[in-house]
Amino acid sequence: MKSGIMKAKVMFKEISYSSVSENFIDLVAKQWMLITAGANGSSNCMTASWGGFGYLWNAPVAYIFIRPQRYTYSFVDSNPFFTLSFFDRKYRDILTFCGTKSGRDFDKIKETGLKPYITSRGNVIYEQAKLAMECKKIYFSDIDPDMFLDSLIRRNYPESDYHRMYIGKIVAFYQKNP
Numbered sequence: 290m291k292s293g294i295m296k297a298k299v300m301f302k303e304i305s306y307s308s309v310s311e312n313f314i315d316l317v318a319k320q321w322m323l324i325t326a327g328a329n330g331s332s333n334c335m336t337a338s339w340g341g342f343g344y345l346w347n348a349p350v351a352y353i354f355i356r357p358q359r360y361t362y363s364f365v366d367s368n369p370f371f372t373l374s375f376f377d378r379k380y381r382d383i384l385t386f387c388g389t390k391s392g393r394d395f396d397k398i399k400e401t402g403l404k405p406y407i408t409s410r411g412n413v414i415y416e417q418a419k420l421a422m423e424c425k426k427i428y429f430s431d432i433d434p435d436m437f438l439d440s441l442i443r444r445n446y447p448e449s450d451y452h453r454m455y456i457g458k459i460v461a462f463y464q465k466n467p
């Protein structure tokens with residue numbers, strides 16, 4: 290007789306960056322992403338729509354920009370990894386919440402219904418995500434206003450809260466299994 294035990298469905302499969310069919314600029318600029326750092330139960334996430342992807346120092350990389358007043362800043366700063374999670378349009382309310390409320394005041398997981406999914410490295414992505422990336426920090430630098438070559442960029446910093454840029458080596462791409 291066959292066993293009645295069902296094997297748990299694997300929620301995400303690891304893929305190569307060449308298999309990502311989405312437009313990377315579109316992903317960040319229009320679809321937005323959640324940046325998360327910290328271990329399950331002590332992580333924080335925030336929405337971001339500035340950042341990018343490329344190939345640097347012989348590795349696929351992601352670079353993100355976080356203003357110092359964000360609660361997420363201390364999590365990304367003090368952890369070796371951060372993750373980037375991307376969602377279908379139907380989850381836009383969650384991204385809006387995580388991009389307008391601070392983890393200092395709200396438990397974003399509880400408030401939004403985001404379901405943490407823990408990677409084998411112990412990092413947090415979300416069951417609702419369609420695509421996620423796990424990044425190991427390899428470099429950071431603070432935006433230096435003396436280096437702006439276009440003075441219009443200053444308009445983004447009326448409070449002089451210059452972003453810290455983090456470059457992460459992408460160690461895994463996770464795609465939701467259909």
Ligand SMILES: Cc1cc2nc3c(=O)[nH]c(=O)nc-3n(C[C@H](O)[C@H](O)[C@H](O)COP(=O)(O)O)c2cc1C
Pocket residue numbers: 321333334335336337338339340354355356358359360361362384385387388389390391392393
């Ligand atoms: C669409 C969108 C994009 C954003 N992109 C960034 C970004 O790239 N960098 C940043 O520092 N803040 C960005 N923010 C603002 C943060 O997500 C927001 O301040 C958030 O509440 C910070 O949460 P935290 O205090 O829990 O870290 C964005 C907000 C939205 C709505």
